[in-house]
Amino acid sequence: MARAYGARYPQGMRRLASLFGLLAVSSLAFGSLASGAGVAAAADALYEIKKTEPKVAVGATATASLTITAKSGWHVNAEAPITVALTPPAGVTLQKAKLTRADLASSSLESARFDIPVSATEAGKKTINAEARFVLCQEQACKPVKETLALALDITPAAAPKDIKKPKRK
Numbered sequence: 450m451a452r453a454y455g456a457r458y459p460q461g462m463r464r465l466a467s468l469f470g471l472l473a474v475s476s477l478a479f480g481s482l483a484s485g486a487g488v489a490a491a492a493d494a495l496y497e498i499k500k501t502e503p504k505v506a507v508g509a510t511a512t513a514s515l516t517i518t519a520k521s522g523w524h525v526n527a528e529a530p531i532t533v534a535l536t537p538p539a540g541v542t543l544q545k546a547k548l549t550r551a552d553l554a555s556s557s558l559e560s561a562r563f564d565i566p567v568s569a570t571e572a573g574k575k576t577i578n579a580e581a582r583f584v585l586c587q588e589q590a591c592k593p594v595k596e597t598l599a600l601a602l603d604i605t606p607a608a609a610p611k612d613i614k615k616p617k618r619k
Contacts, residue, residue, distance in 0.1 A: 494520060494521050495519065495520060495521060495523050495585055495592065495594075496517060496518060496519050496520055496523065496585055496594065497517075497518045497520060498515060498516065498517055498518075498581065498596060498598060499515075499516045499518065500513070500514070500515055500516075500598065500600055501513055501514040501516075502600050502601045502602060502603075503567065503602065503603075504602075504603045504604075504605060505567055505568065505569055505602060505603075505604055505605070506569075506604070506605045506606070506607055506608060507569050507570060507571060507572055507604060507605070507606055507607040508568070508569075508570075508607045509568065509569075509607075510566055510567065510568040511566075511567055511568075512564050512565065512566055512567070513564075513565040513567050513577070513600050513602070514554070514562055514563060514564050514565060515533060515562070515563045515565070515579065515581060515598075515600075516560055516561070516562040516563075517531075517560060517561045517562075517581065517583055518559060518560040519558075519559055519560065519585055522587050523585040523586065523587050523592075524558040524559060524585065524586055524587070525556070525557075525558060525559070525560065525561050525583060525584075525585060526583070526584040526585065526586045526591060527556070527558065529583070529584035529591070529593075530549070530550065530582070530583075530584075531549070531550050531553070531561055531581075531582070531583040531584070532547060532548060532549050532550075532581070532582045532583075533547070533548045533563050533565075533579055533580070533581045533582075534546065534547050534548075534579065534580045534582075535547070535548070535565065535577055535578070535579050536577065536578040536579070537567075537575075537577050538575045538576060538577070539571075540569055540570050540571035540573070540575060540604070541567060541568075541569050541570075541575050541577060541602065541604070542567070542568045542569070542570065543565065543566070543567060543577070544566050548563050548565070561583065565577075565600070567602060569602070569604040571604065572604050572605055572606045573604055574601065574602070574603060574604075575601075575602045575604055576599045576600065576601055576602070577599065577600040577602065578597070578598075578599055579597070579598050579599065579600060580595065580596070580597050580598075581594075581595070581596045581597075581598065582594070582595050582596075
């Protein structure tokens with residue numbers, strides 16, 4: 450007499466095998482969702498940050514800028530706080546270390562731009578570290594964003610003063 454497949458194994462073993470099978474399928478399905486790569490790709494699709502990194506001479510002032518542009522049906526929330534915290538290196542001076550919505554050079558639903566006046570007291574390649582915080586929204590959801598970035602500056606030596614010619618006496 451032939452026995453059914455399930456009859457070979459006790460009831461407890463069949464349940465245990467089913468449980469392990471379910472766990473294996475679940476880990477495959479949800480493991481890919483939990484990976485950091487998918488989250489980063491989604492954030493990249495929501496916005497873009499463009500930087501203008503100036504060349505400035507020692508003793509002069511130039512303007513760096515950060516422009517946040519919303520993409521894929523998202524917009525920059527016009528009511529939520531928007532800030533950029535700046536950390537300059539030695540030899541670089543900023544007018545303000547923390548910029549807020551009141552400091553925006555331009556703002557629309559699609560983008561927001563901060564202009565950052567920069568002056569320097571010593572030549573060389575310098576980096577200003579920045580942390581931007583803003584909120585993006587679509588019709589049914591909003592997403593707070595915190596982005597860390599760096600502004601590279603090329604600081605050249607001060608220009609040598611030109612010889613001033615004195616008028617000739619008659």
